[in-house]
Amino acid sequence: MTTIRSTLLLLPALVLLNSCKSDSSGSGTDTRGPIQITTSSGVPMIHLAGGNFTMGSDKESADEKPAHEVRISAFLIDAHEVTHEMFAKAELPNPSHWQEHPQMPVEQVRWRDARRYCNERSLMEELTPCYDESKPGWPCDFDTNGYRLPTEAEWEFACRAGGSGRYGFGDTGKLKQYAWFDANSGERTHPAGSRKPNAWGIFDMYGNVSEWCEDIYAPDYYAKNSSDDPVGPVATGAMSDKRVMRGGNWKSSADMCRATFRKGQITGDSDACFNTDYCGFRCVRRVSPKELKALQGATSGTN
Amino acid sequence: MTITRLSTFLLMATALDSTARAAESIETLLARTPHKLICEGYANNNWELFIMNADGSKLRNLTNTADSHEIYPQASPDGSMIAFLSDVGAGRTTVRSLWVMDVTGENRRKISDYARQPFWSPDSKTLAYLPQEFKKFSVIDYSTKGMVFHNLETGKDRPHPNSGKIHHLYNPGFSPDGKWIVATVHSGMGLGHGTLLIEADGKRIVNLKTGGCRPTFSPSGKFLAWGPGDHEIKVVEFDRAGDLPALGKTRLQIFHKKDKIYHVDWCPNEQFLTISQGKPGKGNPAMPGTYEAASEIVGVHADGWNIVAIAIGDGGTVDLQNPPAGRVLQLTNDGRSYKESEWISVKQ
Numbered sequence: 276m277t278t279i280r281s282t283l284l285l286l287p288a289l290v291l292l293n294s295c296k297s298d299s300s301g302s303g304t305d306t307r308g309p310i311q312i313t314t315s316s317g318v319p320m321i322h323l324a325g326g327n328f329t330m331g332s333d334k335e336s337a338d339e340k341p342a343h344e345v346r347i348s349a350f351l352i353d354a355h356e357v358t359h360e361m362f363a364k365a366e367l368p369n370p371s372h373w374q375e376h377p378q379m380p381v382e383q384v385r386w387r388d389a390r391r392y393c394n395e396r397s398l399m400e401e402l403t404p405c406y407d408e409s410k411p412g413w414p415c416d417f418d419t420n421g422y423r424l425p426t427e428a429e430w431e432f433a434c435r436a437g438g439s440g441r442y443g444f445g446d447t448g449k450l451k452q453y454a455w456f457d458a459n460s461g462e463r464t465h466p467a468g469s470r471k472p473n474a475w476g477i478f479d480m481y482g483n484v485s486e487w488c489e490d491i492y493a494p495d496y497y498a499k500n501s502s503d504d505p506v507g508p509v510a511t512g513a514m515s516d517k518r519v520m521r522g523g524n525w526k527s528s529a530d531m532c533r534a535t536f537r538k539g540q541i542t543g544d545s546d547a548c549f550n551t552d553y554c555g556f557r558c559v560r561r562v563s564p565k566e567l568k569a570l571q572g573a574t575s576g577t578n
Numbered sequence: 579m580t581i582t583r584l585s586t587f588l589l590m591a592t593a594l595d596s597t598a599r600a601a602e603s604i605e606t607l608l609a610r611t612p613h614k615l616i617c618e619g620y621a622n623n624n625w626e627l628f629i630m631n632a633d634g635s636k637l638r639n640l641t642n643t644a645d646s647h648e649i650y651p652q653a654s655p656d657g658s659m660i661a662f663l664s665d666v667g668a669g670r671t672t673v674r675s676l677w678v679m680d681v682t683g684e685n686r687r688k689i690s691d692y693a694r695q696p697f698w699s700p701d702s703k704t705l706a707y708l709p710q711e712f713k714k715f716s717v718i719d720y721s722t723k724g725m726v727f728h729n730l731e732t733g734k735d736r737p738h739p740n741s742g743k744i745h746h747l748y749n750p751g752f753s754p755d756g757k758w759i760v761a762t763v764h765s766g767m768g769l770g771h772g773t774l775l776i777e778a779d780g781k782r783i784v785n786l787k788t789g790g791c792r793p794t795f796s797p798s799g800k801f802l803a804w805g806p807g808d809h810e811i812k813v814v815e816f817d818r819a820g821d822l823p824a825l826g827k828t829r830l831q832i833f834h835k836k837d838k839i840y841h842v843d844w845c846p847n848e849q850f851l852t853i854s855q856g857k858p859g860k861g862n863p864a865m866p867g868t869y870e871a872a873s874e875i876v877g878v879h880a881d882g883w884n885i886v887a888i889a890i891g892d893g894g895t896v897d898l899q900n901p902p903a904g905r906v907l908q909l910t911n912d913g914r915s916y917k918e919s920e921w922i923s924v925k926q
Contacts, residue, residue, distance in 0.1 A: 366712035368721040368746065372770030383765060387870065395670075408669065410871065411862055420619045499743075545860045546808070547719060547872040548764060548791050 276550040282380040287424045292308045298358045309475040311354065312570040316538055319354040321345035321433075321476050322345075322504065328432050329439065331497050338494035339535045346503050347432045352425065353557035355467040355478050356486065359394060365395035370540045372552040373543045380484045386518050386542035387413065389424060389556040394542065396558060397421030405560075412515070416490060417506065420566070422558040427488040427537070428505045429559055434481070434522065434534045436474040443473050454482025457531050458526035481523050482531040482553030485540075486518040492539030516544050523554035583905050585664070586788040596874040597691070602852070603904035604889045608633035611617075613846050616640065616660060617854075617885055618650045621785035623866045625877070627662060628916065629683075632845070634885070640683040648677075650876050650918050654702040657681060657923035661689075661696040661705050665867055665877060672715040676707050681922060690735075695748055700756045704729055708747055716870035717877050720746040720764040724814070725776075740781045743767060746763050749792040751817075752778065754799040758823065762791040773804065775823060784822050796900050798843050801829060803842045803851060807876075811842045811853055813893070832888055834867030834898040837887075840874040846923040849890055852909070855898065856883030856916040872916065882913035 310322040319539025360377035362369045370383040381449070390413055394404040397419075405423040406413040415423055425433070436443045444453055446498075451458060454472070455465045468478040482515040490496075497527035500507075507519065523532030530536075543549035562570070611632035619628045621639065630637040640660075641648045647665040654661070662676045667728035676693035677685040689696075693709040699706065708722035723745050725738035738744060746766025750759050759776045763769050767783070770859050775784040786793075793804035793915030795816065801812045803823065810833045832839065834855065841854045854874070861878035863870040888896055889905045896905060910914035910916045 336606075366714040368711050368716055368718050368765070369719075370765045371846055372765060374765070374768075383770060391716075408870070409863055411860070411864065413863075413870065423915075544870075545872045546856050547874050552770055 281384075291334075308454075309477060310532050310545075310567070310571060312351070312567070312574045314570070316364065316396060316572070318396075321354050322351050322477065322562065322570075323349065323433060325349040327433075327485055328435060328437075330431055332391070335441075335464060335533065335535055336537075338537050339497070340520055341497055343434075343497060343500075344502055345428050345505060347429055347561070348504055349561050350425075350429055350559050352433050352559045354472070354476060354479060356484055356555050356557050357495075360469050361396075362392060365392055365399065368393060369499075370498050370537045370549070372550070373464055376466055378468070379464050380467050380479070380486050382464060382552045382555050383550050384544065384554050384556060385544050385546070385549045386487050386540075387455075387544045388426075390415075392556075393422040393558050395425065397560075400440065402560070404536060417561075419438040420561060420563075424487050424489040424502070424561045425559040427490045427521055430486065430488050430521045430550070433475065433477055435478065438534075442566070443534060444471075447529055450481065450529050453481070454523060454532050456482040456523050456526070456527045458527060458529065461484060463525065464525050480534075482527065483525060484522075485524040485527070485553050486522045486539065487521045487540075487554065487556040488521055490519045491515050492519045492537070494539070518540055519553065524555075526553055584688075604887060604907045605633060605904075607889065608752060608850065608887060608907060609641050609843065611847065611850070612924045612926050613657075614924055615852060615885065615909065615919050616922055617910075617916050617919040618649045618651065618661070619910075619917075620865075620868070620879055625649050625665070625867050626681075627660070628910075629922075630909065631639060632887075633907065634887075634911075637910060639829075647877070651817065651920050652698060652922050653922040654698045654705075655923060656702040657855045657925065658702065660922075661698065663694065663696070663876070667715075667816065668866070670715050674710060674715065676705075678705060689728055690726075693749055695719075697750045697752060697759070700752055700754055706750070706752075706759075708744075708750065711746075713735075717871050717875060718764075718829075719748040720766065721746070722747055722748070723752070724800050729807075737902075738776075739779060740776065741785070743781075747774070750776075753795050754797060758801065759888050760786075760793045760795060762793065764791075782822075786825060791805065792841060794842055794844060797846050797848050801848075803830075805840055808838045808840075808858065809836075811839055813851070813890070829893040830890055830896070831894075832896045832898065833862055838874060839898065841918050843920055845887075850921040850923070851888045851890060853886050853888070854880075854883050854910075854919065855886045856880050857914070871916070874876050876918065877904050880917060883917055884908055884910040884913055885919045886914045 325347045331342045332339045334340045371381045389405045397404040402421040403419040406419045453471045472478045493508045519536045520540040583782035616629045626639045626641045627648045650663045652661045675691045676689040682876045693707045705728045709724050711721045711723040722798045725742040725744045747761040750761035773786040802816045813830040817824045817826045826873040839853045860875040870877040871878045887907045
């Protein structure tokens, strides 16, 4: 269990972060740091207390403008991209191109398949699934306690980890330490967690596989989105065929691995042979303070 | 008559016959064809198997079961039996089973639960299938692992010699000589996607590197047809001259720029192909026995999809939006999610 071991090594650093302000390097204003827990199905997750941050950028591509203030509620996010091992545990057919290492992230994942995994994991942990599979489009109930894909606001909040600029860790020269991308990947994925995590203990946000978000992609969305927990534009017709994909991947240039880079990706949901081998994901979920305390207790009890 | 004169006469007669046939419309040719067709369709909130004449006439519901969903019919090469899948239950607890029945629809018997993608040996004595990867149901077509040969006479199963390696295949079929099995693989056996030839009684595997999916051999084994993409069907020569088989020249290309075209199958006389055709979509999971996924996948409702026949003729290109006169015939018309057409050989 390489990835879990690497996450556990971070625990002292995360405990230290709990006592520090997380906005020391940029636009974050929240004072509570990340907390690592392990779920009942054995998945390491990071609890982020939420807060305000500046989403987007006025200096980059048109769809990243304008930079705007967003408030995010507390949530749990996977410390790693969903791996083959996790997919197999959910008893779902693994759609990935490269399957030789159980800790490699799944890819060639359609948007719907990622959501199906979220529901399976919710059921494994006796949580209430977010997605209603009996209705067309599988509408998401954001108020349940089950797993779902992150909104792109949640994703960017987690990626920045309180930092600002193109990369939360500083300049482009350090990217090879934090991400698998075209300059170091050898044109393939690598085991999750085998690069450095960001300041909040979250791995592979900048590379390895790009990650599905819940939101419909609209290039002009930032000009009109809500400032509180935005969930993306309302679906209208074919617009919903493109969903937001965030983060770089094994074949991305450094420029595409930025914290604010956005891509509208065809979901692949009406494609039986979806073979876009950089599409992966990670899960998030809402958690009450009481449940968080219980999860913390269970995690420290197992360490 | 000398042998040379006899040969010349026969050649001329054949040429004249071909000319005469080329002048006839596909409606006329299919009306004369004794073989029948079976396909899946959705009626009264239920998947059923529908049988029809080669020209689409006398379409009727062969199964008529309100308590199970019958899909994916596969006719035995001798035309006596139909293998099919049956879904019972709903959602992730659905159980998909393999059944076989007489071509009349009688004498139904179950072969196995959690089984998919049946295909017949050329002698009609063995029904092969792909076990489902997990008991938990997924509508995804490649959710299979291994390969089993079921002997219909003894009732015994035996695994393919390479069964341990076989993973995520779909749409398998024997070559007419029984030596190879052609199938699509997705996310398995070290490949992201591909078309494979798998030795029927050995461990050799040939990657045909074609892309696309759902390959099927012509009854003579001289051609392979498959879908290179959502909107295209291709027929190429199948070259068995070398140590390993390979694909040769393109014989026929069928395309539709807007509709999806899938599930190609060969008429036993090798003169016609049938396909499923309809708008791209994702199904409607609110309908009983259906799931949300790509329309072409078995068990996904495909509103407006119909079965279409194409005369192979001299090959070339067939644009289904502007079909050549007399070469294309829509066999079903009410769009009840007709898919997976399969020809049934009828002896004259």
